[in-house]
Amino acid sequence: MRMRLEFTTEPFDLAEPPAHALTAREVLRDAESGGALAAVEVGPFGNTAEGERDAVVAAVGELLRRTTEAGATRISLQVSVVDGAER
Template sequence: MRLLAEFTTEPFVGEGASPAHATETLRVVEAAGLTCDFGPLGTSIAGEGEALLPVLGQVLVTALEHGATRVSLQVERVDD
């Protein structure tokens, strides 16, 4: 099954460099070879469920280990 996931890590940081809890989760997604869209208010990733779901667990752990106080996550099935 094909999935689309969107996650946001907090606390939000205004101007300047993105916080480690955001940039380190981006590295996790990129290392997994998944398509992603990194933005100031969140990241979206798409892929097959068997590849994407294990990465989401790594994203949660990485965000919390790097200072996130909250991670919001949405997952949607987008099969044709």
Template structure:
């Protein structure tokens, strides 16, 4: 099964990308995912379900370890990708 995940790293800082958002972005870029679109705050990726679900947990853990000022609020949406939609 393939999944598509979209997430936003908060809290936002419009003057510069917070360190915890940078870490989250790099985790998503380094994951074993396809079609990664990582920006300073929004990340979208697609891949095998196990890789997507691991990638959802890892940025949270990494953001906290990188010094997020509080447990970051990361709205996440995960969708099943239908055959032929990828």
């Protein structure tokens, strides 16, 4: 089953990316370079990635741990099944 992850971290800082935003990018890029996630897009107002269910679930766990340690006070996320949904 393939899933798509979309998320943002807060608080926002338009002057420069806060530590939690940089950490979130690092988590995604590490997972992408390891082959676990694909279609990774990072931006100032949201981030997305796709992967197999277990990879996305692992990335969410890592994301929550590391971004809160880096100062995030809110992480808004959405996970959608993009194909292979069990019926």
